[in-house]
Amino acid sequence: xxxxxxxxxxxxxxxxxxxxxxxxxxxxGGLVAFPTETVYGLGADATNANAIARLNQVKxxxxxxxxSMHVHSVDQVRAMVPSIPAAAQRLMDAFWPGPLTIVIPDxxxxxxxxxxxxxxxxxxxxxxxxxxVAAPSANRSGSPPPxxxxxxxxxxxxxVECLLDGGPTRLGRESTVVEVVGDRVEVRREGAIAKEAxxxxxxxxxx
Numbered sequence: 001x002x003x004x005x006x007x008x009x010x011x012x013x014x015x016x017x018x019x020x021x022x023x024x025x026x027x028x029g030g031l032v033a034f035p036t037e038t039v040y041g042l043g044a045d046a047t048n049a050n051a052i053a054r055l056n057q058v059k060x061x062x063x064x065x066x067x068s069m070h071v072h073s074v075d076q077v078r079a080m081v082p083s084i085p086a087a088a089q090r091l092m093d094a095f096w097p098g099p100l101t102i103v104i105p106d107x108x109x110x111x112x113x114x115x116x117x118x119x120x121x122x123x124x125x126x127x128x129x130x131x132x133v134a135a136p137s138a139n140r141s142g143s144p145p146p147x148x149x150x151x152x153x154x155x156x157x158x159x160v161e162c163l164l165d166g167g168p169t170r171l172g173r174e175s176t177v178v179e180v181v182g183d184r185v186e187v188r189r190e191g192a193i194a195k196e197a198x199x200x201x202x203x204x205x206x207x
Contacts, residue, residue, distance in 0.1 A: 023128035035166030036117035039145035041135035067134035068113030099192035
C-alpha cells in the first residue's frame with residue numbers, strides 16, 4: 001500500500017489541517033496512528049465494521065476481542081452507556097485525563113472500556129474525528145507497544161493511512177485497566193497507574 005501520510009505535531013503548535021485530514025481519513029475507514037501520554041494508539045472508526053475488520057487484520061487480533069474507546073470528554077462516555085457506576089465516576093474524577101482505561105457495563109449485557117488520554121494531539125484528533133474511536137496500541141499483537149513515530153512505522157510496516165507524529169510519549173507504559181461492574185472493582189492490567197492508587201480512591205467511596 002502507499003506510504004502513510006505523516007503530520008508532525010511539534011509541542012503545542014498543532015497542525016489544524018493535518019488533524020482534520022487525519023480525522024477525515026479515519027472517518028473514511030482508514031487507520032490513523034496517534035500519540036498519547038502512554039504509547040501510540042492505532043485509531044479506527046468504531047462505527048465502521050470494515051474499519052474494525054481491517055484493524056483486527058493489522059493487529060492480528062481475533063474479532064471477538066473488543067477494543068476500548070478513546071474519547072475526548074466524559075460526555076462521550078455518557079452518550080454510549082446508560083449510566084456510569086459511582087466507583088467509575090470517582091476514578092474518572094481522580095485520573096482523567098490520564099493513563100486509565102475504565103471498563104463499565106454497556107447496558108446490553110456486555111462491557112465497554114473507555115480512556116480519555118492526557119495528550120494535546122490525542123485530544124485534538126479525537127475531537128476532530130466526531131465518531132467513537134477504537135484505539136489499541138499501534139503494534140502487531142504480541143509485539144512491544146511503540147513509544148515514538150519511528151517505532152510505529154517499523155511495527156506496522158506501512159499498514160496505516162496516517163501518522164500523527166507527536167514525538168516520544170511521556171510515560172512509555174500502557175494504561176492501567178480497571179473494570180467496574182456493580183460493586184465489583186477489578187484491576188485487569190496494572191500499567192502507568194499503580195493498583196494501590198486505584199484502591200485508595202475506591203476505598204474512599206462512601207459505603
